[in-house]
Structures are given as structure tokens and as C-alpha cells.
Amino acid sequence: MSSSxxxxxxGLRSAVKRKTTxxxxxxxxxxxPLSTRSAGAGxxxxxxxxxxxxxxxxxxxxxxxxxxLAVGFIFSVIILxxxxxxxxxxx
Amino acid sequence: xAAEGLEKLTEIPxxxxxxxxxxxxxxxxxxxxxxxxxIRAVGVGFIMMGVVGYAVKLVxxxxxxxxx
Amino acid sequence: xxGFRLLDIVKFFLPLLPEVEFPDEQISFxxxxxxxxxxxxxxxxxxxxxxxxxxxxxxxxxxxxxxFRSIFAMEKGTxxxxxLLPVITSAFLWQLAAGLRLINVNxxxxxxxxxxxxxxxxxxxVLSFVYAAGFIYSGxxxxxxxxxxxxxxxxxxxxxxxxxxxxxxWSIFVTLLIEIFDKGYAFGSGILCFLTLQTATRFIAEFLxxxxxxxxxxxKSESYGAFINFTRNLSFNLNSLASNVLNSFSRLNLPNxxxxxxxxxxxxxxxxxxNCRIELPIRxxxxxxxxxxxxxxxxxxxxxxxxxxxxxxxxxxxxxxFVYVTLQNTKTSSFIISLLAKFxxxxxxxxxxxxxxxxxxxxxxTSLFNTLLSPIRTVVYASTVIVLSSWFADKWSYMxxxxxxxxxxxxxxxxxSISGKRDISIxxxxxxxxxxxxxxxxxxxxALAISGDLLGGLGKGASAVIGVSSAFGVLxxxxxxxxxxxxxxxxxxxxxxx
Numbered sequence: 335m336s337s338s339x340x341x342x343x344x345g346l347r348s349a350v351k352r353k354t355t356x357x358x359x360x361x362x363x364x365x366x367p368l369s370t371r372s373a374g375a376g377x378x379x380x381x382x383x384x385x386x387x388x389x390x391x392x393x394x395x396x397x398x399x400x401x402x403l404a405v406g407f408i409f410s411v412i413i414l415x416x417x418x419x420x421x422x423x424x425x
Numbered sequence: 426x427a428a429e430g431l432e433k434l435t436e437i438p439x440x441x442x443x444x445x446x447x448x449x450x451x452x453x454x455x456x457x458x459x460x461x462x463x464i465r466a467v468g469v470g471f472i473m474m475g476v477v478g479y480a481v482k483l484v485x486x487x488x489x490x491x492x493x
Numbered sequence: 494x495x496g497f498r499l500l501d502i503v504k505f506f507l508p509l510l511p512e513v514e515f516p517d518e519q520i521s522f523x524x525x526x527x528x529x530x531x532x533x534x535x536x537x538x539x540x541x542x543x544x545x546x547x548x549x550x551x552x553x554x555x556x557x558x559x560x561f562r563s564i565f566a567m568e569k570g571t572x573x574x575x576x577l578l579p580v581i582t583s584a585f586l587w588q589l590a591a592g593l594r595l596i597n598v599n600x601x602x603x604x605x606x607x608x609x610x611x612x613x614x615x616x617x618x619v620l621s622f623v624y625a626a627g628f629i630y631s632g633x634x635x636x637x638x639x640x641x642x643x644x645x646x647x648x649x650x651x652x653x654x655x656x657x658x659x660x661x662x663w664s665i666f667v668t669l670l671i672e673i674f675d676k677g678y679a680f681g682s683g684i685l686c687f688l689t690l691q692t693a694t695r696f697i698a699e700f701l702x703x704x705x706x707x708x709x710x711x712x713k714s715e716s717y718g719a720f721i722n723f724t725r726n727l728s729f730n731l732n733s734l735a736s737n738v739l740n741s742f743s744r745l746n747l748p749n750x751x752x753x754x755x756x757x758x759x760x761x762x763x764x765x766x767x768n769c770r771i772e773l774p775i776r777x778x779x780x781x782x783x784x785x786x787x788x789x790x791x792x793x794x795x796x797x798x799x800x801x802x803x804x805x806x807x808x809x810x811x812x813x814x815f816v817y818v819t820l821q822n823t824k825t826s827s828f829i830i831s832l833l834a835k836f837x838x839x840x841x842x843x844x845x846x847x848x849x850x851x852x853x854x855x856x857x858x859t860s861l862f863n864t865l866l867s868p869i870r871t872v873v874y875a876s877t878v879i880v881l882s883s884w885f886a887d888k889w890s891y892m893x894x895x896x897x898x899x900x901x902x903x904x905x906x907x908x909x910s911i912s913g914k915r916d917i918s919i920x921x922x923x924x925x926x927x928x929x930x931x932x933x934x935x936x937x938x939x940a941l942a943i944s945g946d947l948l949g950g951l952g953k954g955a956s957a958v959i960g961v962s963s964a965f966g967v968l969x970x971x972x973x974x975x976x977x978x979x980x981x982x983x984x985x986x987x988x989x990x991x
Contacts (some may be wrong), residue, residue, distance in 0.1 A: 367600045368592045370609070371894020378588060380895035380931075381795030381966045382682045385584050386614065386672040390607035392512035397528065397673045400513060404535050404666045411572065411659060414544040415492035418639075441883075445933035448771070448926075452791055455768035464764055470968055471693050471760075471961070477530075478694025479701075481537040486704050489542060 498597045500608040506615055507608075513672045520678055522974060529679035532670045533690050539573040539667065543659050545652045546570055550637040552706065555838055557633075557814050557845040560856045561807040564800075564956040566691040570637060572663040575624050577687055580668050581804055583616035584684065592892030614668060621664035624811065628660075629653050631818040680974065681967030685796070689967060692960025695953075696756060699748035706747060719750045743860060751860075755945040756957040762941055763961045766934070767792055771926060779908040787909075789926050791934045794889045796962035798882035798935035799942050803955060805881055806855055813852045857946035864947045871947060879939045886935030890928050897923035938962070
């Protein structure tokens, strides 16, 4: 039970391994790739502009959180508008 | 030196036009049937997107009126 | 010098920047549809007016960027004031810098790729701060700030902060929404999808828009949609018919019918050229008798070259305007300023049009009449767009992941070769076809975009060209996904009866 949860199949360790082997493979080709896609990763193709296809470090957020925050931001702007209108009416 | 540079400058576009027009001549162009089929497919997608987008835009009008 | 890398600066900001997580498991078709629609609608909701501006601010702002704003979804006086400009500019900067080896980055290394990507995001954030600050500094919003009189009142710093926070925050959200697309939660590339959505929306709104707006500095009002306005004019004033019809084709404050037809024609032409291709006969080296064709499109690089050309132009225009305002504030002699630019306010549409100066030659004209009136500007403008986009197409066809070398590598992996060619000469053969296709395609698209501009499309032809050819990329990915997994999609079942 505990051993299986400590080392899930396809978990972190194998992901790290995969990363390093992929890196080694990429290093063995001596020519430097000109773009992320020709390096064998995703990214902009000839007709598509894709910027963010790698999982970088940083403040991890769920996409749903992004959507909700965006909605929240819009609502805060709306509330500001409404507030301004109400106070504007009474003064 | 300058003349050489100028020659090169005119050479590139001329060569490019030659290559380009040869390429376009060789190109397989869509025939009428295919063209209309694509127009329909893309048109439906495009107009659907547009209508959805415009609907959102229309929603903005009363909001704007109410809040500003 | 060699020890220092630009990416090391990025590393410093790494823990601060938000990063959308990768999906834990395969995103289903339905989920992707929902994410696409949700982010699209959210993007459009950015057209909310900025808090702090007066009502109908889009008619009061004196707008020096009206020539190009439609291409980048820059909506005047709304949260989308910056539109997609920061993220597109940053994308081109980084991808070109890496492709032309201007920065020291090894994209073969995962760690470098991550920093490279974060660098793009950071640049996009920084650029949105720069643009927002520049807009405010140049007094762009001054004529529309609520309760503020530019002549008598002191500088409204409070409003400035509010405006800055609003437009730069929304710009950051737009970047994150694009990241959601690119990480595989939605279809296609975020930038292109938003551009398509924007173009489609604009197309419908400009033709059929039913909302009525007051005309600046007069007591009349006009419908937004060009077609609606046209029919309204027809039915109401029969005695002044001719001038009304002329007005619906040539008005500048709101969309006119000329722009609509320019857009429509551009769309049809792009669809045609999109389907021009050269089919290279290929055969499998593993299975005998497996013959097929590998199409190489005329528009090999899609809409990106023109997008690049216009990105350069609008940045020139924006930073030129900032410099212009700075020069004016520092009381530089008016002669030097007039060398750079000379603006004239069109009181009818509140557009700040250029009348002379360096910047003037890099703008499109507002009508066919103006095009013919200033031939030098027309030539300079057209050749700039064509040269920029052809140059970019040439470079891009080599450095995007679909260069001849990359394709021949995939051919080899899949056991495919071109009929009648040896394995080694595949790269050479592709190298002969692809750059030519890319450059001619870019040339044709640029010519289309420019001809729209010269007819007075004000960037709308170009935006239609970009939008439609981006739509192809997005639709392709959508159809591919649909055919693979669409069979058991809830949406297909729900819409099956349609």
C-alpha cells in the first residue's frame, strides 16, 4: 500500500528520468536547434504561433483558476463602474 | 563596390520573381467545386464565430449603458 | 561576455511569474471545446469600458493608432486597449532572436527551453507595462478621463493609476488565456485563435451592427453596421440619397461599406490561395506500392509574415508617437518634430491622422483618394510591408520546426521518400521548394493586405487576411481532433440532429 503510493507508476521519478534522457538525446545532436519545435519539443510551427508549450517553473496555477480570476477581475471593474455611478447620482 | 551591391540588390528580387512565378504556375489550384466546398466549410465556421462574438458584444451594450 | 546570458535575468523572475499547469491527464474533446469557448468569450469580455473614462470614450479619445489597431484587437477605451500587441511583439522578438542566433540559448536543453518560454511571458508583461505607461504619458486618455479638463485641471494621477492597473492587468490575463490555449486545453494557438475570433466578430459587427452611436461633434447619430446604416439612409432621406450613399461607403468614424467589401474580397482570395499547393509524390520505403502525395502549401508560413510586418509597423507608430510627445513636452524646435511626424485631428472621427514627417510614410491611407494623392507614401508603405513579410517568410521557413531539414528527418523516421529521389537529396529537393513557396506565399498575402489598405480598408483587409489564414490552422487542428475522438463526444450527440 505505502510502497505503491510512494512510487506511483509514471510518477515524478520516471518523469525526471525521461527529462534527462531527452536532454541527453538532444545534446548528442551537435547542431543547435533554431526553434523549440525543431528541438523536438512543441512550439511554433510554420503556420502556428505557439508560445507556451513547456512546463516551466513558476507560480503554478490551474487553468480554471486563471479563468475565474479573469472573471473576477472583470466583475471588479464592473463594480467600480456601478459604484461610481451610484455615488455620482447622490452627490 | 557600390555598383556590385546595387547589382546584387536588383538580382535578388528578379530571381525571386522568376522562382515565384514558376512556382505559382506549377501550383495545383483548387477547382471551382473544391473552392466552393471550402468556402462553405470555412464560411460556416467563421460566421458562427462571428455571431457568437457579436452576441457577446451586444451583451456589452446594455451593460455599458447601465454602468457608465 | 560569453558567460552572461539574457536567460539568466529571466531566471531571477521565475518564482514570481504565474505558470498554467499542464493537464494531468488527456483533455477530452468536450473539455477542449468548453475551454476554447470559455476563453474566447472571456477574451471578448475585455471590451468592457475602462473605469475612469467618460461614457462612449471610444469617440472622445484622440487616436493616433487607428490605422493598425484592428489587426491586433486593440479596442479603443476598453480593457483590451493593448489587445494582443504585447504578446505578439514579445513572441516575434524571442522567436526571431533565437532563430537568428542573436541570443545565446540552446533550445535542445529542456531547462533552456523553459527559461526561453518564461522569457517570452516576462517580455510580454513588461511590454504591456511599457505600452500602458506610454499611452498614459502621451496623454492618450486625457480627452476622455471623467471630470478632467486637460487645460485647467492638474494632472489626474489617481485616474492614471486606475487606468494603468486596468489595462496592464487585463493584458496579463490575455497572455495567460493564450497560455491555456497553447498548453493544449483548447484548440490551436491562442494568438491565432483570438485573432480569428476578433476578425469574425468584427466582420459581423461591421456589417450588421445594430447599435446606434452619436457622431462626434454633431447632433446626428449613425448605426454601427455598415449595411444597416446603408439601408437606414436609403429609407429615411430620399432627397439627399446620393450623399447618404456616398457617406455609407466613405465614413471614417464608423465602419463603412468599402471596408466591408475589402474585407470580403480579401477573405475569398485568401481561401483560394490557401488551397494552392504543390504535391510532391512520396512513396514508402517499407511497404512496396504505397504511393501518396505530400502537399507543400503556397502559404507555407500562413499568416505569420504579414502579422510580423504589421507588428513592426505598429510598434514603429506607437514608439514614434511616444517620442513625438516627448519631444513636444521638452519643447524641441518644431522643425525637428515635423521631421518625425505631424498630426492633424480629424474632428469628425477624432482620429489623429499623420500629414507629414517620417512616420507618415509608414502608415496606410484612409481612402483610395488619399492613396493616389500621395504616391511616395503609398510606394514606401507597400514596399515596407512586402519586404518585411518576405524576409520573415524566408527566415521563418528555415527556423520554425518545419524547415526542409526537419521534414526530411520526419520522412526518414516514417520511412518515406520522394519518388525518384535518393534519400540524401530529399533535404535538397525540399530546400528548393519550401523557401520559394514561403516567400511567394508571403508576397501574395502581403500584396492582398496592402491592396486592401490602399483602397481605404484601414488595416481591415490585413486583419481579415490574418484572421482567415489563422482560422485554417485552428480549424485543421479542430477537425483532426474531432475525427480522432469526436465519435464519443457529448457535443456531437447533442448537435447530431442539426
